Amino acid sequence: xxxxxxxxxxxxxxxxxxxxxxxxxxxxxxxxxxxxxxxxxxxxxxxxxxxxxxxxxxxxxxxxxxxxxxxxxxxxxxxxxxxxxxxxxxxxxxxxxxxxxxxxxxxxxxxxxxxxxxxxxxxxxxxxxxxxxxxxx
Amino acid sequence: xxxxxxxxxxxxxxxxxxxxxxxxxxxxxxxxxxxxxxxxxxxxxxxxxxxxxxxxxxxxxxxxxxxxxxxxxxxxxxxxxxxxxxxxxxxxxxxxxxxxxxxxxxxxxxxxxxxxxxxxxxxxxxxxxxxxxxxxxxxxxxxxxxxxxxxxxxxxxxxxxxxxxxxxxxxxxxxxxxxxxxxxxxxxxxxxxxxxxxxxxxxxxxxxxxxxxxxxxxxxxxxxxxxxxxxxxxxxxxxxxxxxxxxxxxxxxxxxxxxxxxxxxxxxxxxxxxxxxxxxxxxxxxxxxxxxxxxxxxxxxxxxxxxxxxxxxxxxxxxxxxxxxxxxxxxxxxxxxxxxxxxxxxxxxxxxxxxxxxxxxxxxxxxxxxxxxxxxxxxxxxxxxxxxxxxxxxxxxxxxxxxxxxxxxxxxxxxxxxxxxxxxxxxxxxxxxxxxxxxxxxxxxxxxxxxxxxxxxxxxxxxxxxxxxxxxxxxxxxxxxxxxxxxxxxxxxxxxxxxxxxxxxxxxxxxxxxxxxxxxxxxxxxxxxxxxxxxxxxxxxxxxxxxxxxxxxxxxxxxxxxxxxxxxxxxxxxxxxxxxxxxxxxxxxxxxxxxxxxxxxxxxxxxxxxxxxxxxxxxxxxxxxxxxxxxxxxxxxxxxxxxxxxxxxxxxxxxxxxxxxxxxxxxxxx
Numbered sequence: 001x002x003x004x005x006x007x008x009x010x011x012x013x014x015x016x017x018x019x020x021x022x023x024x025x026x027x028x029x030x031x032x033x034x035x036x037x038x039x040x041x042x043x044x045x046x047x048x049x050x051x052x053x054x055x056x057x058x059x060x061x062x063x064x065x066x067x068x069x070x071x072x073x074x075x076x077x078x079x080x081x082x083x084x085x086x087x088x089x090x091x092x093x094x095x096x097x098x099x100x101x102x103x104x105x106x107x108x109x110x111x112x113x114x115x116x117x118x119x120x121x122x123x124x125x126x127x128x129x130x131x132x133x134x135x136x137x
Numbered sequence: 138x139x140x141x142x143x144x145x146x147x148x149x150x151x152x153x154x155x156x157x158x159x160x161x162x163x164x165x166x167x168x169x170x171x172x173x174x175x176x177x178x179x180x181x182x183x184x185x186x187x188x189x190x191x192x193x194x195x196x197x198x199x200x201x202x203x204x205x206x207x208x209x210x211x212x213x214x215x216x217x218x219x220x221x222x223x224x225x226x227x228x229x230x231x232x233x234x235x236x237x238x239x240x241x242x243x244x245x246x247x248x249x250x251x252x253x254x255x256x257x258x259x260x261x262x263x264x265x266x267x268x269x270x271x272x273x274x275x276x277x278x279x280x281x282x283x284x285x286x287x288x289x290x291x292x293x294x295x296x297x298x299x300x301x302x303x304x305x306x307x308x309x310x311x312x313x314x315x316x317x318x319x320x321x322x323x324x325x326x327x328x329x330x331x332x333x334x335x336x337x338x339x340x341x342x343x344x345x346x347x348x349x350x351x352x353x354x355x356x357x358x359x360x361x362x363x364x365x366x367x368x369x370x371x372x373x374x375x376x377x378x379x380x381x382x383x384x385x386x387x388x389x390x391x392x393x394x395x396x397x398x399x400x401x402x403x404x405x406x407x408x409x410x411x412x413x414x415x416x417x418x419x420x421x422x423x424x425x426x427x428x429x430x431x432x433x434x435x436x437x438x439x440x441x442x443x444x445x446x447x448x449x450x451x452x453x454x455x456x457x458x459x460x461x462x463x464x465x466x467x468x469x470x471x472x473x474x475x476x477x478x479x480x481x482x483x484x485x486x487x488x489x490x491x492x493x494x495x496x497x498x499x500x501x502x503x504x505x506x507x508x509x510x511x512x513x514x515x516x517x518x519x520x521x522x523x524x525x526x527x528x529x530x531x532x533x534x535x536x537x538x539x540x541x542x543x544x545x546x547x548x549x550x551x552x553x554x555x556x557x558x559x560x561x562x563x564x565x566x567x568x569x570x571x572x573x574x575x576x577x578x579x580x581x582x583x584x585x586x587x588x589x590x591x592x593x594x595x596x597x598x599x600x601x602x603x604x605x606x607x608x609x610x611x612x613x614x615x616x617x618x619x620x621x622x623x624x625x626x627x628x629x630x631x632x633x634x635x636x637x638x639x640x641x642x643x644x645x646x647x648x649x650x651x652x653x654x655x656x657x658x659x660x661x662x663x664x665x666x667x668x669x670x671x672x673x674x675x676x677x678x679x680x681x682x683x684x685x686x687x688x689x690x691x692x693x694x695x696x697x698x699x700x701x702x703x704x705x706x707x708x709x710x711x712x713x714x715x716x717x718x719x720x721x722x723x724x725x726x727x728x729x730x731x732x733x734x735x736x737x738x739x740x741x742x743x744x745x746x747x748x749x750x751x752x753x754x755x756x757x758x759x760x761x762x763x764x765x766x767x768x769x770x771x772x773x774x775x776x777x778x779x780x781x782x783x784x785x786x787x788x789x790x791x792x793x794x795x796x797x798x799x800x801x802x803x804x805x806x807x
Binding site for chain 1: 303410412414415416418419420428429432433436439440443444445446447449450451452586587589593678790
């Protein structure tokens, strides 16, 4: 029960963070938001996906609190989706760096948007906690 | 020595082949079922002085007439050739497997149930009361683990005992409720006293007739004559007054009985979920499942476009160096122009997209191998059934994202002719890999920073138009309802690197091969038409290609496209890969660099014109090979002509609409 509680709390925290990031990402095209590698500016599609991940995390919270295995379903889906989005972003950053080597253009690492990759790192402890949760083969 | 035929029936993936091998050892041969190319395996074994011939039936979930496999299995059992039918059941999933068992019992077959994969059931903590299950089904039930050979002797013994007793009539019947039972009895009365029907279970024939099984209705009509057949049709009408959908009603009643049987014979089972169980809750969810699908598709396209960029630049650099090397070292003007402007520039501008092609297939192969694609088919089925497409159409449509030719060929898995025709006609709207270079080129030039979303919008537009086309076809051209989806969900697993890479290589290398053959030939033709009659260095406005393009240009003037874009579209009829190659030759006739093409296009067109051009390329006829495949698969010139005219007209209408709406929006916003 205690473990479910901590999973639910972590899920809630990540759900809120992803929601905030999703909204910032949506607004970044329209408002003069500050540019920082940890702040998202990925366009509409990435914003909507961040909001989807947020909703999956938040959807899992009440179920985890009731020790319902279905809560783990939504948590796992959110973790996998955030891993995919984060990985794609990291690969894109690597590709941009490689491209600058080939074309000879200057590459400024501080210009890169690493928000999704950062959120993936943030969710790693939840991955570990999930794997230790009993009730999953 | 006595002989006996034993048929092996069962759902797919229940260990039927393992059981067949365990029973027969290496003593078997492989052939085809009469009249079809479905594999038929027959083996032998001996037991207590009897020689048994074992016939492996195709794996099916039921015995209706939805698929060829079902019809083969059903017809073989109906033929009465098999003295005993061994129904192989997955003991970890009795709910699903017992549906076939009930149908076999309803048919009156002499059934022995092989309760296979008992080891997995035990691992899951399931306790199956074999005696209780046997008494509820009123047939012998033998626990087996076919892969280890466990329970095989007991199974042979059960087959022997079932064979040696007189053919018995199982008394276990599915109850369908009083009102429906009255109608079943009325049909049975009509069927009675017809000698041709004596070999069948009349109750089963009556139930299938009321379910509307066309094959069974044909058997009945042939046997009882028109007058009695009319009586049965009247009873069918009476039934439809009572029930909304008889097929669903009969299936529900069988599942109700299965629920009772499973409830009484199974206990235990740990409250543990596998990763597959967990993920399926979300990926098969009607809302979250769809959203996950779109999110994954976005990730696929983002990965394809962004990660490919450095490799594309490297290829571009290589080809520009090759072109300038050829220009510097070949003194003959015509030959130099052919090699640098025609071949290197044209083929290079297509090959530059090789990284994109390989990456998109890599991503799709990863999804396929992980087991996700079956879930995608499942979540899409709900939506597809509503618009009038069978769930199975999702697979050809998915293949269509690679190439439309195998997509159209993949429609062979769709049994219903009308369903198949509709799927063939909409398959070209799935954006194949050959169109991707056009999107990448235009999105990169006109929508920098939003390429992923713009390219995704093309794919979504293709899907949307497929939906609209299906609705149109179902309403006016090919009327009728699609058949339901039956799909095996494989467990999720980590993709095998070897399988994924092999799959990617097979699909991606086909693109490179096309670049070396048809595209090569295409760009040489384009070079010739865009160089002569004036010769190398002459004004492109006075070439054969310019003459052709100018004739057709007025048609496309509303979209603001110049004759060069029109020519590229005309050449795209041969193969879509040629479009970018042709643009390379037409817009950068004097240089071999990608940058030259980009700047020429950028200075000639607006983003709106570029977007409408991309839409046109998406929609109009994919290539000659696709048309040839439509002709071969439909065996009809009429449908091939229909597809051609419809797609070109639709492309024109959509491009015009995009131009008009975009212009209005532009004026409104400024």
